[in-house]
Amino acid sequence: MARHARSRGFTLVEVLVALTIMAVLAGLAWRGVDGMVRAREATSQAVDRAARLNTILTQWQQDLEALHDTGAAPPLQFDGRHLRLTRRVEGGVAVVVWTLADGVWQRWASPATTRLQPLQQAWLRSQQLLGTEPQQVRLLEGVSAWQLYFYRGNAWSNAQSSAGTSNGTSNGTSNDGEASGTRSSEALPDGVRLMLDTATGRLTRDLVLAPGGAS
Secondary structure: OOOOOOOOOOOHHHHHHHHHHHHHHHHHHHHHHHHHHHHHHHHHHHHHHHHHHHHHHHHHHHHHHOEEOOOOOOOEEEOOOEEEEEEEEOOEEEEEEEEEEOOEEEEEEOOOEOOHHHHHHHHHHHOOOOOOOOOOEEEEEOEEEEEEEEEEOOEEEEOOOOOOOOEEEEOOEOOOOOEOOOEEEEOOOOEEEEEEEEOOEEEEEEEEOOOOOEO
16 A cells, blocks of 8 residues: 655744745845935935025026126125125115135125115125124035135136236216215126035036126
8 A cells, every 4th residue: 555645844944944035035125225215315415405506506696797886885805705796686786795604605685775875884784794694594505615716817816816907996976876985996807716615526617797797
């Protein structure tokens, strides 16, 4: 009489080996999914940062393209930390300051005015900013340094240098008919080069200015 082989199940060792293999495969799969999620988050952050930087540089360009020399204050001045300028805005002229403080690139703008005295007061106030004013906007973090160059006399020079400038005096009047007074003046540069040292590297942006600035 033939013997029938008895059915045999899995041993405990075989079950443990199978569970171990499944755990390893699950771990590898999770690491792959986690890597994909992290890569997507990094890409999203990079896209957001690029979009924000593009918006900031658009504002930078608009400020420089709207330069307006009123005769009451320098239209463009850089002291190594602050860039001060006067620009035409809706409702008149405003003083704008770009500055780097504690690794943050910031922008401040005064209220618009059509009169010289408030504009001169805004210019004086711009030299005493604390960085906590309501009009102070924190634009870009992680900036370690910045530098400006002006294009004058067919060459780029440090914005704090007087190379290629022409000094003189101005005794004109503003558009609202008030006397502008006499002050030392410098011809505006033909272009401005911005160099920002950020956490992701150095950014350089050149901008050609309209001859004589905005009118």
